[in-house]
Structure formats: C-alpha cells, structure tokens
C-alpha cells in the first residue's frame with residue numbers, strides 16, 4: 001500500500017505572519033506516528049520563510065510551489081524558474097491546476113512542457129487534471145482526463161522500457177473543476193472510477209504498475225468527507241485548498257485520512 005499523501009494548497013492566501021502562526025500551531029498539535037506524507041504549497045513569497053520554519057521545527061512536511069515557468073531562465077518578468085524553486089527547498093511543484101488552466105489560459109501543451117522541465121531539473125510534479133461541469137454533463141469526463149493525462153505526462157512520446165523513465169515519485173491530482181471551492185464533490189465511487197480509468201490509460205501506454213504515479217483526489221475535501229475518499233482503494237491521498245487554510249482543520253483531515261487508509 002502506498003503512503004497516504006495530504007497536499008495543502010494555500011493558493012493566494014497567507015501573509016508571512018499568518019504562515020508562521022499556522023506552522024507554530026501545526027508543530028504543537030501534530031501527531032507524528034504512522035506512515036504518511038504532507039506537502040505544503042504556500043505562495044512563492046512565503047516559500048523561503050516556510051522552508052526555514054519547517055527545518056527549525058523539524059516538521060515532516062515537504063515543500064511545493066504552486067506553479068513554475070516553462071523556460072529555465074531569461075527575460076520573463078514576474079516569473080519563477082524551476083532552479084529557483086529547487087534553490088529555496090521545494091521538492092514538489094503543482095502543475096496544471098484548473099485555476100491556471102482557466103484564469104491564465106494554460107494549455108495541455110504548456111503544462112506538458114512544465115512537467116518535462118520540472119522532472120529534468122529534479123522537481124516532482126503534482127499534475128492536476130479534471131473535467132468542467134459542462135464536460136461532465138456531456139459524458140466527456142473520461143476523454144478529458146485521458147487527454148490531460150496523456151499530454152501532461154507525454155505518455156505517447158515515451159517508452160517505459162528504460163529504467164530512467166518513471167513517474168512513481170510524481171503525483172496526479174484528479175480535481176473536477178466544478179468541485180473546487182464549491183462544497184460539491186463527486187461520490188467516492190465516482191472518484192475511484194476515474195482513478196481506475198487513469199490507471200488503465202497509463203497501462204495502455206505501456207507504463208508498468210511500478211512506474212505509475214500516486215493518485216490524489218481534490219475538490220472540496222474536508223473533515224466530513226476525507227475518510228470516504230481515502231477508503232477507496234485507488235485514492236492515495238488528497239489535495240485540499242480551503243480546508244487546508246486552518247492548521248487545526250488540516251491536522252484533523254490528516255488524522256481521519258490516515259485512519260481510513262490504514263484501518
């Protein structure tokens with residue numbers, strides 16, 4: 001069984017003081033036992049301070065960025081490179097979140113470039129995929145997810161016979177666009193069905209089970225529904241936005257999620 005994984009995406013929230021208070025509260029209340037992984041994605045400007053505090057409090061938290069630029073360096077005012085993220089202590093980077101796809105016009109092709117660059121420079125992608133409400137209503141969920149997954153991971157352009165190509169340390173977050181921040185979610189069995197479909201899609205591309213990424217669910221995850229999602233066999237973890245903004249709430253989510261997964 002894979003290690004249950006809990007991603008907190010703070011989005012455009014928290015000043016440095018608020019980030020500091022959150023981690024202080026987290027350090028006081030955290031139950032460290034068991035095998036689990038937490039990944040925290042603060043804003044770019046909080047990354048360095050959060051990294052320092054994680055280290056000084058010895059917190060078992062890996063750092064993620066919420067985005068990166070698809071070029072290595074150069075004249076791209078306002079952008080942040082993969083090397084800068086590595087430098088500040090990021091292990092992961094969220095790529096293709098639906099807010100980037102929708103509000104910033106990020107295409108599947110651009111997202112694929114980012115995934116490739118991140119992996120080349122040693123950052124582990126958390127690739128987000130998900131259908132819109134309209135796509136769901138038109139029974140396009142599987143087609144959309146498969147397209148985003150195949151393009152994002154470059155499944156059609158890679159062979160998996162060499163030892164070098166593996167996605168086993170990457171994460172895929174299935175996040176239906178209509179479920180994000182809405183308080184609405186698919187049922188756990190619908191999430192399981194999409195996750196299983198992603199596995200079949202990767203299998204069809206020749207990716208062996210040992211090289212597959214872990215699969216997360218995201219979209220209005222909270223204390224009430226976490227256990228139901230985590231009980232599904234192919235849900236390895238969750239990505240939470242709103243409910244991750246309170247340290248107490250997120251600790252509860254981790255506890256309930258661990259229990260649901262490990263029995």
Ligand code: PGA
Pocket residue numbers: 009175179180181182218219220221239240241242243
């Ligand atoms: P939410 O956000 O938990 O607030 O729905 C999830 C996400 O956008 O990743």
